[in-house]
Amino acid sequence: MKILLDTNIIIHREASRILNQDIGILFNWLDKLHYTKCIHPLTVDELNRNINSDNAKVMQVKLANYHVLKTEAPLNEKVKQVSDKIDTVPNDLDDTKLINEVFCDRVDILISEDKKIHTKAAMLGISDRVFRIDSFLEKIRAENPDLFDYKVLAVKKEYFGNINLNDPFFDSFRSNYDGFDKWFNKKSDEPAYTCYDNGILSAFLFIKKEDEKENYQNIIPTFTPKKRLKIGTFKVSSNGIKLGERFLKIIFDNARLFKVDEIYVTIFDRSPEQLRLISLLEDFGFIYHGKKTSSSGIEKVYTRDFNKKADRANPKTTFPKLSEDANVFIIPIRPEYHTELFPDSILRTESPTDFIENEPHRNAISKSYISHSFNRDLKSGDIIVFYRSGDRAPKIYTGVATTIGIVENIINNINSLEKLIQICRKRTVLTEVELKEYWERKPNNRPFVINFLYAFSFVKRTHLKDMLDKGVLSNMDAIRTINKMEMESLKKLISLSGI
Numbered sequence: 332m333k334i335l336l337d338t339n340i341i342i343h344r345e346a347s348r349i350l351n352q353d354i355g356i357l358f359n360w361l362d363k364l365h366y367t368k369c370i371h372p373l374t375v376d377e378l379n380r381n382i383n384s385d386n387a388k389v390m391q392v393k394l395a396n397y398h399v400l401k402t403e404a405p406l407n408e409k410v411k412q413v414s415d416k417i418d419t420v421p422n423d424l425d426d427t428k429l430i431n432e433v434f435c436d437r438v439d440i441l442i443s444e445d446k447k448i449h450t451k452a453a454m455l456g457i458s459d460r461v462f463r464i465d466s467f468l469e470k471i472r473a474e475n476p477d478l479f480d481y482k483v484l485a486v487k488k489e490y491f492g493n494i495n496l497n498d499p500f501f502d503s504f505r506s507n508y509d510g511f512d513k514w515f516n517k518k519s520d521e522p523a524y525t526c527y528d529n530g531i532l533s534a535f536l537f538i539k540k541e542d543e544k545e546n547y548q549n550i551i552p553t554f555t556p557k558k559r560l561k562i563g564t565f566k567v568s569s570n571g572i573k574l575g576e577r578f579l580k581i582i583f584d585n586a587r588l589f590k591v592d593e594i595y596v597t598i599f600d601r602s603p604e605q606l607r608l609i610s611l612l613e614d615f616g617f618i619y620h621g622k623k624t625s626s627s628g629i630e631k632v633y634t635r636d637f638n639k640k641a642d643r644a645n646p647k648t649t650f651p652k653l654s655e656d657a658n659v660f661i662i663p664i665r666p667e668y669h670t671e672l673f674p675d676s677i678l679r680t681e682s683p684t685d686f687i688e689n690e691p692h693r694n695a696i697s698k699s700y701i702s703h704s705f706n707r708d709l710k711s712g713d714i715i716v717f718y719r720s721g722d723r724a725p726k727i728y729t730g731v732a733t734t735i736g737i738v739e740n741i742i743n744n745i746n747s748l749e750k751l752i753q754i755c756r757k758r759t760v761l762t763e764v765e766l767k768e769y770w771e772r773k774p775n776n777r778p779f780v781i782n783f784l785y786a787f788s789f790v791k792r793t794h795l796k797d798m799l800d801k802g803v804l805s806n807m808d809a810i811r812t813i814n815k816m817e818m819e820s821l822k823k824l825i826s827l828s829g830i
Contacts, residue, residue: 337443492519616648643712790829
């Protein structure tokens with residue numbers, strides 16, 4: 332397989348200092364899978380233009396490790412049409428020529444951190460062949476599970492004083508923020524969220540509740556007085572296991588717990604890692620507010636209005652808000668899949684040690700449910716109550732409602748197993764073998780997919796007998812397949828659940 336690497340990837344790989352810690356993981360996989368690492372002649376020209384003579388010979392030696400494309404594909408007319416619409420500077424046209432190599436099938440995949448390249452790929456319908464580093468790692472994890480160690484310790488709270496400040500994970504903070512070590516040590520008795528991968532720190536989150544008296548004079552435009560949650564320190568290494576979404580859910584859960592009006596973060600946009608984090612925040616409704624100035628430089632400020640009503644058309648941007656105008660559905664899920672998909676909804680009868688590995692489908696907010704049900708009338712913003720089927724008799728007491736989700740979209744008319752796998756990768760507990768069995772189960776009624784957001788886990792679980800007795804459900808048939816519920820029944824269930 333030929334993998335074309337954008338100039339920004341080569342620069343991060345061959346730089347004299349580490350600019351992106353995920354580069355090493357990427358190249359390790361490319362070598363392990365014996366993929367051909369290709370670069371475009373334009374990349375060679377750009378690198379030669381932007382390095383001084385002392386480094387030129389060194390760079391030439393390094394470039395010998397790559398396969399430089401010997402020819403360039405003629406610019407396809409469809410690619411030219413996209414270029415005419417959005418290319419504004421010479422560098423944009425160079426990027427288009429890289430995209431053209433993929434579109435013309437001269438190479439199999441392009442890896443780039445450039446946002447505009449991904450916009451062009453979407454317009455050309457080849458997004459499934461153009462990747463960022465983290466999305467490529469996720470693809471590799473899904474396709475090569477036997478080659479990768481999934482054993483990652485679960486996210487947990489830990490005091491600053493128990494965390495190794497000398498861990499290389501913090502080098503990027505140290506280079507970006509003056510006095511970082513001093514600040515870190517002053518927080519020794521405060522908690523942060525951490526996650527370790529084989530003993531190596533791979534994610535870190537510090538959040539702080541602020542009241543109306545907080546001073547924001549170094550933020551322009553300044554904030555009006557509000558109760559806020561500040562994302563103080565947030566970093567996730569690329570590893571293909573959706574830790575970014577897992578940590579984002581922790582942020583939203585705390586914002587709800589503290590009843591804040593707004594969430595905000597100040598962040599530099601100097602590295603691919605920071606740009607990737609900004610992109611994730613924007614997906615979930617954070618918007619650019621202004622700038623913060625300090626001795627470390629000028630940071631961008633992003634805010635998220637936490638009082639905004641649910642947006643049914645774009646539920647991610649107001650997650651985890653539920654709309655009272657939405658339809659409500661109850662959906663059964665089998666016990667063997669339930670806690671794999673919803674680890675926070677674990678039952679007391681289950682062992683937490685069975686779920687210590689952080690896999691993509693566990694950590695993601697965005698998940699998928701596959702069904703053969705004839706009831707497919709779900710819409711974006713609709714609400715789902717997940718019912719964990721009973722796994723022992725009497726099932727009327729062991730089957731329980733545990734979780735609330737919000738529909739993102741429904742995908743019908745899936746015409747191939749490959750398409751089903753592509754849609755569900757990273758978002759479902761089902762393996763490719765199980766998806767194949769599911770696909771072949773009913774040839775005359777192919778499955779459809781509900782993409783949804785994992786919003787809430789019930790504190791108290793209401794079993795089927797109680798739901799029938801208290802009028803939440805009208806009869807036993809309601810939990811045999813996807814069925815509609817009344818909004819008032821949902822409110823009653825929420826009251827019983829302790830949310």
